[in-house]
Each structure stands twice: as structure tokens, then as C-alpha cells.
Amino acid sequence: MKIRTVDLTRTFRLGSSEIAAVKAVSLELNEPRFVAIIGPSGSGKSTLLNLIGLNDYPTSGKVFVDDADASQLSNRERRKIRNMRMGFVFQSFNLFPTLSALENVELPMSLAHKPQKEQREKASRLLETVGLTRRHGHRPKQLSIGEMQRVAIARALANEPEIVIADEPTGELDSKTAGDIINLLQDVCERAKSMVIVATHDEKIVDAADTVYALQDGVLRQNS
Amino acid sequence: MIREMNVLFNGQITVVSKDAIVVQAIPISGGMLPEDSTVKKLMNISGVATVTPVLFVTSVGSQALVQAVPVNFTMGIPVDDWQLVLGPIPLRPSGHFPANDSSNEIVAGASIADQYNWTVSSDIQVNGYTMRVSGVFDTKMALLNRCLVMPLTLAQTIYNYPQSVNIIAVKPLQNIPQQNLTTTIKQGMGYVNALTETERNDIVQPVLDQVQTWTLGIEAVVFIMSLILVMTVTVMSVSERRRDFATLDAIGAPASYMFRVVITETLFIGVLGGVIGIAFGSLAAVLLASFYTSIPVTLFFPSVLEIVPPIYMLEMLVAIVGVCCLGGIIPAVNAMRMRIAEVLRAEY
Helix, strand or coil: CCEEEEEEEEEEEECCEEEEEEEEEEEEECCCCEEEEECCCCCCHHHHHHHHCCCCCCCEEEEEECCEEHHHCCHHHHHHHHHHCEEEECCCCCCCCCCCHHHHHHHHHHHCCCCHHHHHHHHHHHHHHCCCHHHCCCCHHHCCHHHHHHHHHHHHCCCCCCEEEEECCCCCCCHHHHHHHHHHHHHHHHHCCCEEEEEECCHHHHHHCCEEEEEECCEEEECC | CHHHHHHHCCCCEEEEECCCEEECCEEEECCCEEHHHHHHHHHHCCCEEEEEEEEEECCCCCHHHCCCCCCCEEEEECHHHHHHHHCCCCECCCCCCCCCCCCCEEEEEHHHHHHCCCCCCCEEEECCEEEEEEEEECCCCHHHHCEEEEEHHHHHHHCCCCCEECEEEEEECCCCCHHHHHHHHHHHCCCEEEECHHHHHHHHHHHHHHHHHHHHHHHHHHHHHHHHHHHHHHHHHHHHCHHHHHHHHHCCCCHHHHHHHHHHHHHHHHHHHHHHHHHHHHHHHHHHHHHHHCCCHHHHHHHHHHHCCHHHHHHHHHHHHHHHHHHHHHHHHHHHCCCHHHHHHHHC
16 A cells, blocks of 8 residues: 655644644655654644544645545545555554453454454454453453553454554553564564554654654654 | 213213213212103103113212222112113123112122222122122223122112112114204203213313323423433533544444444433333332322232323333434434544544
């Protein structure tokens, strides 16, 4: 999957003033690589990820998905891309509290109308991959925060996405757990041949990333 | 029960004292009619097929059976005419109807019999007179289930109305309109009032209409309040789970999925709340009926489906589920239209 942005700008109106969270960002991502976008809080990292992940619409500029202009895609097509070709990992995990770990992982597959048996088998396999063999039936509240983030990663991988977008995935984790999660994301990148895009200010992720972009006041530049 | 009073005299004219206040067919106050002379005069009027004198008393007389709200009744009817007034009433096994007018046998309604443990051959005392229960009848009519039916002369003796009655049922000959006959009766007998079935219904219809209007008004208010309540609760519930809906959206759930989630929840709440509400409502109806009539609750339970008919329960359930679905629509649309990026940004 190829993602390309051209002069991507996103502004927000705050009272009478207008704030540009992302300013004319042009970027091309087309290989299974581990990409880190770093920057201080409020620099526009999450906004950029939301634009790349088709969760938001730019004020100006374009996002191209495999050379198709995302602005021309219908809501249905955007949802389909998010469901089938992208996986999302959130800072606060965003697991569904009433569902078990297994059901949380099954959900994207269920939305893709995959057979129930396949959902169950694959969700079990993914939970094993992230080291949660014995936690299938546990609800999020019964899991540690590290385990919750593992479930979230397993959920992101459910439909074998070409891109995994992770917004501050280690933001709420202690350093040891954060290290485990980084290893897991690296593993995803290498083994599943998925592109992993992480917004972070965690130095460990920066060290692990193949490519690092820095975002400062909405302006993006490549670090390495 | 008010309507049942008329059912007993279906197709018949009721003749009562001119100064009697009548509810449907039953005179609730006013004078008595001399039985023999009035019956004779009525029989002589052309167009009259049958004449049945009835003594209707709104309690069975003994102190123990008198309630603040009249729930026990006595009907004294000449034995030969029972079928004319009561119709075909099934008796419980081994029961029989009194043989003749001089009998001291009575037939009791199931509810009153069960309340006082009367069975066939039980001896009961009313106003110092001992009578024998010859039968117990089960009927769907609440009035009859709370009634003692006895030979007319026995009722007149017990309640001290010798040779007097308060209702005379007149059946017109075929092809004789009730209205014409009542006019003739009123013209020929200045001391009576004759009422057709329609006129009897017209007496209470305005009251029943008023009650229905008030009931409809209350139902409408309850409906609107429930709708607002369900909507408020669902809006709050959706609002509290904004992140969940945004996450669903982010992982590609179609808008219809979000809509279905909210509507399914409100539907579930509706069905659950409806079933619990109907169960508690029915229980409350039984308890209230028992409280106001002093009839034991246990006697009401078997007839709970008559107090709150299943069709009414079904109507209520459908209305409740409808209110919940309707109340869920706006929050469901809100959930569908949630802007993921804004919600996710607001969460951090």
C-alpha cells in the first residue's frame, strides 16, 4: 500500500483564531518500514496520523492511497480501507470494555464479514502472537495496561493490514512494558510485512524506527 | 363490571321505579316496585313477550360481607326465569340449580364462594336466614362471580322486601322495537321508567367517554415523558461512549452498524423494561383491587389476565418498545454522525 500526501494542511478554528495543526506536509510512504513521527505535544502528530489514516479530512492538500485521491472516496470506501487495509493502535488502547480480549480482536474481522470460525481461530492465534495465550476470555478491566495494549495491537493486525498506525502506543506504559510493545511493533513490521507508522516522543521507538520524521508546529521534516 | 350490568339484560327492556337512579340496568337508589301488580300490568301491554321480576341488592347482607366498595351482590330471580337473565352458566361439578321458588337453595359466584370456602351443600347464613349452596358457577363476568343468585321469594324474605322488586326485565315480542315498547310502558304506567338497552348505555356512556378521554390524556403524557426520558438516557449513554463509537468508526464499522448498536440497546431496554413494568403493573393492579375490595389477593391471581387482559399487555409492550425505538433514533443518528478525529482528539 502506498500513501502519499501532497501539501497536506489541517487547520482548526479556535474562537476567532485559526490554528494550523499540520502545514503543507508532503510525504510518501510505500514500503513495509517502521516509521516514527516525533514531536512535542500539540505539534500535530495525531492530526497527521488521522489524516493518513483517513479518519479526518484535510483543510487543503491531498492524501493519495495507492494513487487514488482519498478526497474522492466515499465514506463507505474510506471505511473499507480503514477496516481491511489499515490497523489502528491508540494511546488509551480504546478496547471495548464489554467485550473479552478475544472478542475485541474478532471485531474488525466481524465487520469485514469473515466467517465466525475463521475469526475465532485467527483472533486466538493473534493473541498468542502477542503473548496473551491465557487471557482470551478476560475483559479489558481484568488486564494490565501492557496486556491491554497487546490486545489493541492484535486487534490492529486482525485483517492483516498493510499499514498499522499507532498513536503514542507507549504513552501510558512503564519503560519495560513500552520496550516489549516496541519489540512487538518491530516484529509486526518485519514478519507481517506491514508498514508501521508511530507517532511518539518515546526515544526507544525513535531508536527502533527505520525512518524518523520530526513534526514541529505542523511542519514535517525527515530526520534520518 | 358497569358494562356487564347491561349484558345480563341483553335484548330486554328494564323497568324500574320512576324515582330510581340507574347505572346501566341497575337501580342504585330509589323506590321499589310492587311485584304482582306491576308484572300483571306489563303482561297486559301488547308487544310484551316475557316479564321477569328481579330483586338486585348490592351486598349479600351479612356484616362480614359488606364492603366500603360494593363487591358482593345478590340477585333474586324467579327460578323459571334464571336462564332469561343469566344465560347458560356452567356450574362446578355436583352442583345444581334450585328446584323451585320456595327452595332455600342458592347459587354462588366462584369468587365469593372461594373467598368464604363455600362448596356445594355448604350452609350459609345471611341476615339470620340459613341457606344451602346448591351450586357454584364459574363465569368470566366479574359481577356474577361476586353474586349470590337465589329464588326471588327467598331474596325478598331475607332482605325484607316482601312482594317488591327493583328491576323488571321485559322482553319484547319479535319485530317489536324496544323504543316503541318503552314509550307504551311509560305512557300506560305513570310510576315506572322503562329503558331500552341503548338508553341504558347512554346513561353511563358520557362517564365512560370522560374516563377514556382522561386515560388517553394520561397515556399521551406518559408516552411523551417516556420518550424524552429514553432519549435523554440514550443521548447520555452514547455521549459517554463517544470514544467507543469513534473507535468503531476508525476500525471501519459502517454507519448502519452504529445505528443498529444504539437501536438494539434501546430495544433491549424496551423489552426488558416493558416486561418488568407489565409484571409490576399487573401486580399493582391486583394489590389495588384487593385493597379496595378486601377480597384476598390470592383470589385475584387466577384472574389476573382478566384484570389486565393479555391483549392490553401486548399493546403496552408494543407501545413501550415503540417509545424506546423512537427515543433511540436521534442518539443513534448522533452516533452515526460522530466525527472520529474530533472525538479521538478530544479524548487525549
